Amino acid sequence: MKQGIYTIRENRQLTPTTWRMKLEGDVSGIRAPGQFINIKLDGHFLRRPISICDADRDGITIIYKVLGHGTEEMTHLAEGKNLDVLTGLGNGYDLDDAGERPLLIGGGVGIPPLYLAARCMKSRPTVILGFNNSDEIYYVDEFEKLGARVVVATADGSCGVRGFVTDAFRELSEAGETFTHFYTCGPEPMLRAVYDRVYIKGGISGQMSFEERMGCGFGACMGCSMKTANGNKRVCKDGPVFRTEELLW
Amino acid sequence: MKQGIYTIRENRQLTPTTWRMKLEGDVSGIRAPGQFINIKLDGHFLRRPISICDADRDGITIIYKVLGHGTEEMTHLAEGKNLDVLTGLGNGYDLDDAGERPLLIGGGVGIPPLYLAARCMKSRPTVILGFNNSDEIYYVDEFEKLGARVVVATADGSCGVRGFVTDAFRELSEAGETFTHFYTCGPEPMLRAVYDRVYIKGGISGQMSFEERMGCGFGACMGCSMKTANGNKRVCKDGPVFRTEELLW
Amino acid sequence: MVDTKVDLCGITIDNPVIPASGTFGYGYEFAELYDINCLGTFSFKGTTLEPRFGNETPRIAECPAGMLNSVGLQNPGVDDVIREELPTLERVFHKPVMANVSGFSTDEYAEVIRRLDRSRMADMIGWYEVNISCPNVHGGGMSFGTDPKMAASVVKAVRWTTDKPIIIKLSPNVTDITEIAIACETEGADAVSLINTLMGMRFDLRTRKPILANVTGGLSGPAVFPVALRMVYQTAKAVRIPVIGMGGVSSAEDVLEMMMAGAAAVEVGAANLVDPYASQKIVRDLPETMKKFGIEAFPVV
C-alpha cells in the first residue's frame, strides 16, 4: 500500500451510469491486476474503494459506477483536481495459473479489473462480458484491441447472447471450447452462478474477486471479513481475489 | 435577509492576519452599514458571520481576520469559486443621528463596518482606528480617500497615538474637539472602554456593534442573546448594533 | 403520484416534515422567507410559565457535522406567547401548530398547558410536545427525562390538563430510552418524540476553558443522526403510540430513513439554522425522493 496525492487527468462518462477516471501519480505500489485503490472524498468520512482498471507509468485508470452520493459527487470532480488516494490495496489475480486458454468473466461494474489482467496475460484470453442491456455496454473495443476474443451477454438480449455470463459460457462449452483457468469479478449472484457452472460443473479452477462494505481497505478494522477454507480472511487485505478452492460455497 | 450564491472576485491579504474578499452577487438584501453576511464553508457545519465592509452594485467587500480553521481555510479560496451566503443580516448603524461632527471608532477586526458607514455619511467623519502595532494597520488610505479625517492609535506606539482608541479620543477632546454622535465596532474590552470614556464621561451618545458566537445568524436559535434596557435582544437579528442608551453596562 | 400525508395522533398532516422546537422560533420569522403552510406543522419555541433569558453566552459551539447549544429555554413566558407570539403566528400559519412546553416542576408543565389550552389561542394548537429532556437547565429539564418514574410523574400531571394529544419529548442521554418511553405510554402519553440533544462539550484551546458559559450543551446536527435512528427504531418496537423521529435530519432521504426506522413523523432541527430554507426544501424534495425509492405512501412497508 502507498498513500499519495493523485491528479485527475480524465473524468468522463462511458455509459448512463459508468464513468472512467484517469489519475496521474505514483504507481509503484501496484503489483497485480485485481488490486484496488481507496479514494478520500471531501465531505465523506470513509474512502471509496475502486478496483484498478489499468495502470502504467502515467498513472492509474479506474472505472466507477454511480451508486450513491460519493460516486455521484465523483462525476463532478474536475480535471486537474488532486485526490488523496491509497493505492495497491489487496491481493490481485495470479496470472501464472492462466494457462494457454484463460477465460475472463466480468459482470457490469466488475469488468474493469479484468482489463489489466487481460493486458498482462501471456496467452490470448476469451472474455465474457455481461450487462443488463446494450446501453450499459462498455470496453468491448478496448478488450479487443488487446487481442482478446470478446463475447457479450445481455440480460435483455439487446446485444450478443441473451442471458447471463453463464449462458454465454454454456454456449462456448457446447461449441466444444475448453479453458485452462478463469478469472472473474462481478456482483455476488453472478459470482455464485459462475462458481456453480464454471468451477463445480465445468471443472475449471479460477480466481474470483469479491466486493464488501469496507472500513479502512487495508486490513486494520476487520470490517470486511469472510470465512474461507483457510480460515477467516479480510476481503480488503487477503482478497479481494480468492481462489475457487478457498470458498465455502 | 437574502440567500444567494456569490462568486469570489478577490481574496487578498492586507496584513499578516487580515484578508479582504470581494464577492460578486445580489446586494439587494443589504440595507445599512453595520450589517453582516453569513458564509457557508465546505467541511464546517455553521456559517461564518462577517461584517460588511462595503457594498455596491458589483457586490460585497468583507475584511476578515484569521482566527480559526474556518477563516484560515477562507484564505485558500480561489477567485472564481462560488459561495453560499446569507446577506443583509442584522440591523446596522442608523446614520440619521450622525450630526455634523460624527466620530467613528474602530479596533482591529472591528474597523470594516465603519468603512461603509463613513462612505454613506453626509458629514465628514473623524475616524479613530486602533491597532496593536503598525504591522496590523490597514485601510487608513481608504478612509482618507473618502475624505474622512483619520487618527491612528497603536498599543505599542509604533505608529500614531501610543495607546488605545480611548487615548486618541482623549487627545482630541483635550484639543477642544467635540462630536455629535459616535459609531463603533471592536472587541468587547474596547467597546466597554469607549462606552465609559466617550458615552458616560464624554456625554456623547453612540451606536456600538457587538460580536457573539452565533448559531444561525438570523434570529432563530437564540444562541447570541443579550440583555438590554429594552429586554432580551438577539445580537444577530436585533443587533449587532445597539445604542449606548440600551446597554446595561 | 405519491401520498406524503401522515396521521399524527388523529390529526392528518400533509407531510411528516416538522421543524423542531428551538430552531424555528414562533414560526412567523420563517414566514418572511417562505410560506410555512407547506410544512406538516412545526413545534414552537419551548415555552415556560415565566419569561426566561436562559444561560449566559457563549451558548453556541461548532462541532464536526453538528453544533452544541446551551440556550437554556429562552422564551417570553406563556402569557406573552398567548398575547404576542401566537396572534402574530395566526396571521401567517393556518394549520394546527405543535406547542412545545417546558417546566421546572410537574405543576409548571401542567400550568403552562392549562393556560395555553384555556386561552383564546387554544384553537391554533394541535398537539402539546412536553420537553422533559432539555440538557441545558438545572433542576427539572433533563432530569425528568432520564428516570422512568419522573417521566411518568410529568405525564400524570399533564395528562388531564387538555383533550389535545400530548407528545413527550425524550432525552437520548439514557441507558435505555425504551424504558422511559414505556413509562410515558403507560401513563397515557399519546406519542413520544426523540431524540433531544446529546450532552456534549468543547474546549477553547486558547483559554483552556469550555467554550460554553454553561460548560456543557446539547449536540445536534447530522453527527447524531445514526444514534437518533437507533433510538427511534428501538422505541418504535417497544411502544404502540406514535414515535416522532428527530436528530440530525437534513434531507428528504434522512426523513425516509427515519420513517423506515419506525417514525410516524419527523422533526427537522439544526438544519434550519444552517439553511433557513432547509425544511421547505425537504418538503419539496420528499415526493420525488419517495418515488426514487418506490415509496408510494406512509408508513413505509
Place this chain on the structure above:
Amino acid sequence: MVDTKVDLCGITIDNPVIPASGTFGYGYEFAELYDINCLGTFSFKGTTLEPRFGNETPRIAECPAGMLNSVGLQNPGVDDVIREELPTLERVFHKPVMANVSGFSTDEYAEVIRRLDRSRMADMIGWYEVNISCPNVHGGGMSFGTDPKMAASVVKAVRWTTDKPIIIKLSPNVTDITEIAIACETEGADAVSLINTLMGMRFDLRTRKPILANVTGGLSGPAVFPVALRMVYQTAKAVRIPVIGMGGVSSAEDVLEMMMAGAAAVEVGAANLVDPYASQKIVRDLPETMKKFGIEAFPVV
C-alpha cells in the same frame, strides 16, 4: 522545548497518543507503514478466550463525520495471540503494549488476562484494557458496562489475576457514566478509558432494511468527539484514577482538548482507518501544537 511525556498508571510513556483497540490490529501491519515506536503505546485488538469470527457482514456503514461498525470482536483467540501475534509484534515494537481483553463472562475476562499474564509474552504487556462496553456482542459485552454492579463484578474478577495496571473501557450508552467509573474505581481499577462507541444504525433506502447485518453498530469518528469530551470531563471530576480519553480524536488539537477535559492520555480510533498514518501525524504535530497554545508539559493547567 515542550515535554510530551505522561504517566499512565506508573509507566511513563513518551507521549499521550495511543491507537485504540480495533483500529490498529496487533500493530505489526502498521509497522510496515511507519515506525510504531513513535507512539506512546497502542491497545491491541480485543482478545477473547476462543477465536471469534464476529458478526455477519456488512459490518460497516458510513455516517456524517463518522462510521458505524459491528465487527463483534473478531480475533484469533488468546492462545493464538500469544503464539502468533505477539511474537510478530515483538520484532517491531519495543515499548509496553496495552492488551485489550473481552469476554462473555467475568470468568472469561479473568482467564484471558491470566493466560496473557502467565505467557512468555507477558513482559511485552504494560497494561490490560478490559472492554466492558462492546455494543456489538450479545450476552456480555456492553451489558457489563451499562450497570455499575456488573461493571464492579468484572473488576473484582480480574483485579487479582495480574500485578499489571488494569484499565476498564467504559460505554457511553449510559445515563451516568460517572456512576460506572466510580464502581470500577471502588473495586480497584487502576484507570478507566472512555468512550467506546455510541450505539447507532443506518438504513439502506433501496432495501429499506438496516445496512448492518447486526442491525445496530457502534458509532465512532469526529461526530462523537463532543460527547466524548463531556464524559471524560465528568468522569475526571468524579474519580481519582487516571482517565484515558477517546472518541473521535483526529488531530493534535483534539488531543489537547481531551487533556484539558482531564484525560491522562488519549486513544485515537477511527482516524487510523481513514488515514493509516493518522497516529504518526498526531505524534509529530503534538509538540508544535502544544507550543502554539503555550503548553509546555502535561497535565495542562
